[in-house]
Amino acid sequence: xxxxxxxxxxxxxxxxxxxxxxxxxxxxxxxxxxxxxxxxxxxxxxxxxxxxxxxxxxxxxxxxxxxxxxxxxxxxxxxxxxxxxxxxxxxxxxxxxxxxxxxxxxxxxxxxxxxxxxxxxxxxxxxxxxxxxxxxxxxxxxxxxxxxxxxxxxxxxxxxxxxxxxxxxxxxxxxxxxxxxxxxxxxxxxxxxxxxxxxxxxxxxxxxxxxxxxxxxxxxxxxxxxxxxxxxxxxxxxxxxxxxxxxxxxxxxxxxxxxxxxxxxxxxxxxxxxxxxxxxxxxxxxxxxxxx
Amino acid sequence: xxxxxxxxxxxxxxxxxxxxxxxxxxxxxxxxxxxxxxxxxxxxxxxxxxxxxxxxxxxxxxxxxxxxxxxxxxxxxxxxxxxxxxxxxxxxxxxxxxxxxxxxxxxxxxxxxxxxxxxxxxxxxxxxxxxxxxxxxxxxxxxxxxxxxxxxxxxxxxxxxxxxxxxxxxxxxxxxxxxxxxxxxxxxxxxxxxxxxxxxxxxxxxxxxxxxxxxxxxxxxxxxxxxxxxxxxxxxxxxxxxxxxxxxxxxxxxxxxxxxxxxxxxxxxxxxxxxxxxxxxxxxxxxxxxxxxxxxxxxxxxxxxxxxxxxxxx
Amino acid sequence: xxxxxxxxxxxxxxxxxxxxxxxxxxxxxxxxxxxxxxxxxxxxxxxxxxxxxxxxxxxxxxxxxxxxxxxxxxxxxxxxxxxxxxxxxxxxxxxxxxxxxxxxxxxxxxxxxxxxxxxxxxxxxxxxxxxxxxxxxxxxxxxxxxxxxxxxxxxxxxxxxxxxxxxxxxxxxxxxxxxxxxxxxxxxxxxxxxxxxxxxxxxxxxxxxxxxxxxxxxxxxxxxxxxxxxxxxxxxxxxxxxxxxxxxxxxxxxxxxxxxxxxxxxxxxxx
Numbered sequence: 001x002x003x004x005x006x007x008x009x010x011x012x013x014x015x016x017x018x019x020x021x022x023x024x025x026x027x028x029x030x031x032x033x034x035x036x037x038x039x040x041x042x043x044x045x046x047x048x049x050x051x052x053x054x055x056x057x058x059x060x061x062x063x064x065x066x067x068x069x070x071x072x073x074x075x076x077x078x079x080x081x082x083x084x085x086x087x088x089x090x091x092x093x094x095x096x097x098x099x100x101x102x103x104x105x106x107x108x109x110x111x112x113x114x115x116x117x118x119x120x121x122x123x124x125x126x127x128x129x130x131x132x133x134x135x136x137x138x139x140x141x142x143x144x145x146x147x148x149x150x151x152x153x154x155x156x157x158x159x160x161x162x163x164x165x166x167x168x169x170x171x172x173x174x175x176x177x178x179x180x181x182x183x184x185x186x187x188x189x190x191x192x193x194x195x196x197x198x199x200x201x202x203x204x205x206x207x208x209x210x211x212x213x214x215x216x217x218x219x220x221x222x223x224x225x226x227x228x229x230x231x232x233x234x235x236x237x238x239x240x241x242x243x244x245x246x247x248x249x250x251x252x253x254x255x256x257x258x259x260x261x262x263x264x265x266x267x268x269x270x271x272x273x274x275x276x277x278x279x280x281x282x283x284x285x286x287x288x289x290x291x292x
Numbered sequence: 293x294x295x296x297x298x299x300x301x302x303x304x305x306x307x308x309x310x311x312x313x314x315x316x317x318x319x320x321x322x323x324x325x326x327x328x329x330x331x332x333x334x335x336x337x338x339x340x341x342x343x344x345x346x347x348x349x350x351x352x353x354x355x356x357x358x359x360x361x362x363x364x365x366x367x368x369x370x371x372x373x374x375x376x377x378x379x380x381x382x383x384x385x386x387x388x389x390x391x392x393x394x395x396x397x398x399x400x401x402x403x404x405x406x407x408x409x410x411x412x413x414x415x416x417x418x419x420x421x422x423x424x425x426x427x428x429x430x431x432x433x434x435x436x437x438x439x440x441x442x443x444x445x446x447x448x449x450x451x452x453x454x455x456x457x458x459x460x461x462x463x464x465x466x467x468x469x470x471x472x473x474x475x476x477x478x479x480x481x482x483x484x485x486x487x488x489x490x491x492x493x494x495x496x497x498x499x500x501x502x503x504x505x506x507x508x509x510x511x512x513x514x515x516x517x518x519x520x521x522x523x524x525x526x527x528x529x530x531x532x533x534x535x536x537x538x539x540x541x542x543x544x545x546x547x548x549x550x551x552x553x554x555x556x557x558x559x560x561x562x563x564x565x566x567x568x569x570x571x572x573x574x575x576x577x578x579x580x581x582x583x584x585x586x587x588x589x590x591x592x593x594x595x596x597x598x599x600x601x602x603x604x605x606x
Numbered sequence: 607x608x609x610x611x612x613x614x615x616x617x618x619x620x621x622x623x624x625x626x627x628x629x630x631x632x633x634x635x636x637x638x639x640x641x642x643x644x645x646x647x648x649x650x651x652x653x654x655x656x657x658x659x660x661x662x663x664x665x666x667x668x669x670x671x672x673x674x675x676x677x678x679x680x681x682x683x684x685x686x687x688x689x690x691x692x693x694x695x696x697x698x699x700x701x702x703x704x705x706x707x708x709x710x711x712x713x714x715x716x717x718x719x720x721x722x723x724x725x726x727x728x729x730x731x732x733x734x735x736x737x738x739x740x741x742x743x744x745x746x747x748x749x750x751x752x753x754x755x756x757x758x759x760x761x762x763x764x765x766x767x768x769x770x771x772x773x774x775x776x777x778x779x780x781x782x783x784x785x786x787x788x789x790x791x792x793x794x795x796x797x798x799x800x801x802x803x804x805x806x807x808x809x810x811x812x813x814x815x816x817x818x819x820x821x822x823x824x825x826x827x828x829x830x831x832x833x834x835x836x837x838x839x840x841x842x843x844x845x846x847x848x849x850x851x852x853x854x855x856x857x858x859x860x861x862x863x864x865x866x867x868x869x870x871x872x873x874x875x876x877x
Contacts, residue, residue: 034400041442120335120339124556130342131338185707218433263437307735
């Protein structure tokens, strides 16, 4: 006697195959939902903000009158802030990555640093805001300056920069290091002349992506107390400033429809910057992808 | 120095020996690792800074308000005199928004992960993955704007009693925001399941769907759970969407249609206003921040503990 | 250092007259451990100047470890311990005040897989001189040309010196790596299975090159290819399980080995 009733299996087969293709399509639809959301989001923001986006918008100071308002100070402030963030994160991020990958011995202290970095990556950005408020704004008395905000943002994106730089350095094959040591090069010469140049595209890709996060972050700036409205440009790193996401936030929280349209226009500029940065990062990644 | 044109006449070793005398290589080699170590220590000091900041200011807060009140009072109304500082309304706001976000993100994220790892061709993957990356890269202020100016009005047409500020709209949008996190980490976990396990199931005549649900998902379960926990952690810490679209009325209830306030939104509200330095309200944002920090820390540790167990499986 | 440079020049002129050759490397009672694993056991070897010394043996016999000990590249492996002495030109390379960088400047190395840097051909060859402080463009140009000629690759690359080295074929890359090594005019060249990743024609070119280089350099070559050892080397050492079983003139090793195990190996009974 057979234990399996073949008829039953055969008759059930159709339903099982149908279920398979049904769920395949459900899974695909769910995935496409993300695409749909993205399309609606872009369409909505473009249709709202495109009309306000012109040379005058980029070149004007903020104003109480929507038709005169612009993002000149905000855009400028973001640039000032990035002028702090870029060197600070590059130096600290790449330095840490080199230390961990090339120098650090495998011991508890190194593991601790590594675990600590991955935990920092999970700390909410608003908490970094509190850190910056206490340490940079108050204790170091930097106020709501470019420097205070830049340093806070640097600490926020540092874990991301470190981890991506580590991956890029780890991807450099050991045979290249050996070749350099074999010529009598010292460790630092090898790192500087062989490892870093080979890892640079990877490091840059990761860093640019992290920097684009810093440009869009709003919460830490709000917590630091960066002004929502400012009618003058910073002239030094110790001056007050406002940034693009702050300006967008300011307009978003106004009830009048015109200001919301301005916010949409600001968002278009912000997204354009981010898209350009991401494209550059992808270009670098594709151009320099090397097979060792 | 040899100056003849004949290249044979250069002694490279001799040149090297001359340069070696002048060089200060040795000192550089000793100083550099020390400098690099200092840069690595910055991240340790960041953690210490966060802990120190939160602890000290929270401690000051508890010298104004008792811990008992913080944990047992069911009202958060700091702007009265004396203010009421019961944390639960804020926690309840955070939980409601996070819950909605998870209800959106888990099904969509898992569906996308299953589709990508079990069904999609490489070509389809190359189209879908960047879309998810774009979703993950959009600043939260943009999501907040979208929630307030588009999602809420649309929802109001469907649910007339929905207030302008509510938990539902930011929750839904936040769900989309954390979908990429869950999708990509879950897909990693599912792709890590060895093909021989799949073949074992397919070879018995099981369909791809049956294989995915009964073999791949259970095998990848710890990675998937870890991705969900990380998604929860991100939702708890998310600030701008809830600040813009969630409102600023902390309340302890189950309502998702009325205005709420999350822990993060409260911090933003106070930081933006002019609560003077040294007031109880000023210190309260650190107590709330510390609570928030604990929530996310527990989630992150849980996620890394779960995902560390993956490696033991195969 | 000036002394050795002088000595080197003397050596180059009166090398033909000398009957008994100078010893470059004298290994005395060398033992090496990777953690608990005893990888080299009581090695005693004298390696002579301007000869090609081949090191053969089955995989895992310690031949690569030995050659990497000669320029202390083995230091890079965590958990390595050594005892005994290796005298390079009379000085123990394990001495505390012996700088590995100085040793490696005198002893060049060519690796198993071609490993040019992801830089231009020119920059690859100029790498060594540059890190040792030679910046003069004219001198660098001369060194690059001389080294590329020395590695028999000049004619193939002279029109594209500033192209990326990754555009070269595997065999060309390996000759570039030899040129890179020649650029610091080493005294000894260590070659760790330099042709194992190459096709037969590239291998032949490298073998011819190695025999030419013998006139100016002392060469120690690790190979798993016995025919290669027989074709190109003057002396051959047979390693087995971390020990030197036999070390003699190549002709003798391959015709009348004195140890049964050597004979078994070269006749292909194991390995």
